[in-house]
Amino acid sequence: MARPVDGKREEFRKYLEKTGVIDALTKVLVSLYEEESKPDDALSYILKSLCDSSAVKAEVDGLKAQLAESAAKNKELRVEIAKLKGEEPPADDEPAPAEAPAEAPAEAPADGEAPAEPPADAPPEEAPAAEEPPAE
Template sequence: MAHYSASESKREQFRRYLEKSGVLDAFTSVLVSLYEENDKPTNAMDFIKLHLGAAAAEPADAGALRMELSDLQQKCNLLMEENKELKNRLMQYEPPAEERAAE
């Protein structure tokens, strides 16, 4: 009988852990969404994986990182254009390396 109560206590601790961390709410929400689907998906597991991934909380700084990435991509594009323009201007004053080597 002592074995039964010890395992029951562990189960209850684990249940409280899942509840406190929001796992039970996330599962419940996804299962309710699946239940409410008019056209049930052929693969319920894929549906659950997709919706659990979408329900996962995004890190607080993810938005800031996305903005920074966008800014850096724009700067990179501008620098690549400038580099291309400068190379073209340089070609007006210096012959290509192959021509210099032939001389």
């Protein structure tokens, strides 16, 4: 009689086979076996081999192309903004200016947190008067 664990194992094996995991691992292990000089760190070799797959390379190439397109669009928009503001367009090698507020308002601490330290250039505050203990 088949135990329930055997059924789960077989289902998992079919899943790994269907998704290509078994083929990928087999190819990597065969390439490791066929290496003339075995690497000192077999695990690193396996990880590197799995990460160097063509699917990953294709995704990286696609992301690089997308980044180049975004950078070009960013440059176009910065030039357009400069023209609308009546400023000189930024040079090609000039990084985009950081748009940050001059001074952000201090946030109130969340419940249970200690209040934030005052800035170093803030005037000193007077300490609140200590309460006297009640008379007995």
